[in-house]
Amino acid sequence: MRIFIQIIDFCIIYPIFGEIDLSPIYMKNFTIFYTDDDEDDLNIFTDAVESLSKDINLKTYSGGEKLLDAIYHPPPVPSVIFLDLNMPGKNGFDVLNELKGSDKSDIPVIIFSTSNEPGIIDKCLKLGANYFITKPVLMKDIVKSIEHSLNINWKEFVPDSKNFVYKS
Template sequence: MMKIFYTDDDPDDQDIFKDAINELAEPIELWTQNTGGELIDLLQNPPPQPHLIFLDLNMPIRNGYEILKEIRETEQLKDFPVVVFSTSDDEKAINTTRQLGANLYIPKPSSFNSLKKVIRHSLSIDWQTFAPTQDTYVYRV
């Protein structure tokens, strides 16, 4: 079973993400965190180990940039694939997250069907071999 961690401080976004996962009818176990600190605690005290992490950028206390930086600088966490999943479609945000080592950047889609499509796309990637380029780093629907 694939384990996905989704960190977002917005409970509505978490609920919509859960609904999309459920509609995919894939063997997925979804773990949600409300803060970056919760994500780091969970990653440092396994089980479970995620196959994929979806990370929001705009969170209080410690934002997604800080959490991404910490993940990439921590030896036992640095290899987890991280998809930045944000309402921001700003080039500066995209470039910063790429420099910090995110594997993929997805601007949050506006429709439920598009959300299912971006999740499905993320699940189809072989994260062991995927190396993002300027052309493949951002996935938009």
């Protein structure tokens, strides 16, 4: 008996055993919440996500209060949250602290900030953030950093000082 493997659009078909979906997570129905007080950053992030896949449902918010309101009043429920730190009102630290102390603590939170100060990175890790990305300057690097973070298996990923910060 011969078994063959056929690759079609990121999907491996095993005629005897059925089908195994190996699509990257960002190719599936996926919801991202992103908050930033800078409209230009919101637009750049939107363009970057749209370049990855049309199957990503992106919701953007201009502040921490608006993000929290959306999280506590679904749908949709975010698959992952990208969070800026420096915002007026409820800043990223406040939002992170509130989320990780709530029944929404299982939602992965990725800090997406211009800061790369070790003290700030350490504080985010201690507050329960799942990952830290210093905002890249070039669009291709922004896309790459988002794509990388969407391919992490958040159910198994355990952040620590060695794997917490995105390395381009």
